[in-house]
């Protein structure tokens with residue numbers, strides 16, 4: 001495992017641990033919230049509710065006692081009736097739990113107010129003490145004159161509250177279990193999703209790494225590269241710079257040359273190899289977010305070979321195959337450009353159009369091969385007579401054109417005569433061979449391009465008719 005892969009693996013483990021911790025804390029928080037809610041809210045609320053219900057029930061039952069106390073029955077009979085009523089109350093049961101609602105009742109009568117001989121109506125039926133029971137003290141009033149004549153103390157059975165609490169507890173437990181299941185499911189799903197993401201990231205990394213062309217990932221505003229595939233490391237001679245970034249002289253050159261800003265417009269950039277060999281790369285950049293940081297995915301395609309072929313084709317399309325000097329197409333393109341410059345800067349521009357004399361005769365006498373040799377040698381001699389700014393080319397069969405920027409007609413005439421003299425003095429493989437030229441020199445005076453050349457051609461024709469081996473200015 002490489003250093004970077006190991007660091008990545010460690011980061012992934014740490015992330016998984018953090019995720020498990022987050023979900024664990026979530027579960028624990030939920031359990032604590034449920035427990036706190038149970039002890040602080042639900043249980044007291046349910047207890048208060050049960051107490052108030054027990055008290056209301058006892059209150060309702062106490063009315064039958066009040067009725068008896070106001071009935072005016074003799075004391076002994078009243079005592080028996082009260083006992084029977086209290087026993088009846090103890091028999092009322094909760095239908096759901098089959099437990100009696102009231103476990104015990106104690107009657108305490110105020111005999112002074114009741115206006116009866118004291119003692120014998122204070123009754124205790126059922127349990128007179130119940131630690132868990134709800135105790136309700138119900139005041140007893142005389143039904144006619146509404147005087148407080150006693151207190152009925154009811155001990156209500158807590159069993160139905162227990163039942164209620166159990167039901168709620170079970171429900172709460174289920175809710176907790178369902179929540180924990182949901183959290184576990186969320187954890188499992190998140191983990192699965194992350195695994196898939198990691199898988200897809202790893203696949204992308206593999207594709208990135210195995211891509212046969214150089215690809216690098218550059219964070220905006222950073223010189224060092226965040227990622228580079230094998231091809232890029234080799235192509236750009238990249239090295240790790242110690243901070244998990246890659247860099248090299250070649251990358252810095254490419255960066256300094258400017259990266260393309262438009263996805264649809266890749267840019268051809270010269271990137272010499274580490275050993276200085278000239279190379280060209282087609283650079284394209286796709287903007288993207290990498291770990292939340294604005295970045296660019298830069299891919300390079302080496303187009304050196306293509307560029308060489310292109311250059312060769314371009315050069316071939318502008319060069320004459322026999323003489324290896326410019327052809328008529330290039331001469332026209334160049335002359336157009338020179339005329340534009342003259343129109344802008346108003347400097348002189350002249351051309352010299354010349355033609356070999358009696359060239360047909362040369363071919364006929366010495367053969368076409370010798371004719372070709374003459375053309376090649378004339379072209380070569382022509383190049384030797386010119387300044388750097390001058391341009392010479394083969395205009396037609398045995399016709400040549402020389403473009404002389406910044407040369408007035410007299411200056412161009414001087415050059416033309418020198419060319420004529422040089423060609424005339426050339427030595428040939430055939431001792432009997434003599435080569436002379438006739439030509440015309442014309443300075444540009446604002447006419448159309450074709451007319452400009454036509455004027456030079458007319459002078460060439462004049463030179464021919466004047467006897468050849470001369471230049472007309």
Ligand SMILES: Nc1nc2c(ncn2[C@@H]2O[C@H](COP(=O)(O)OP(=O)(O)OP(=O)(O)O)[C@@H](O)[C@H]2O)c(=O)[nH]1
Nearest residue numbers: 355356357358359360361363368369371372397398
């Ligand atoms: N060897 C060779 N001959 C060529 C080439 N291109 C044109 N020619 C020949 O050049 C000759 C031109 O002949 P003409 O136009 O009659 O002109 P000329 O014989 O030079 O006579 P003037 O121009 O009047 O002095 C023709 O015989 C063409 O075949 C070429 O590439 N190689």
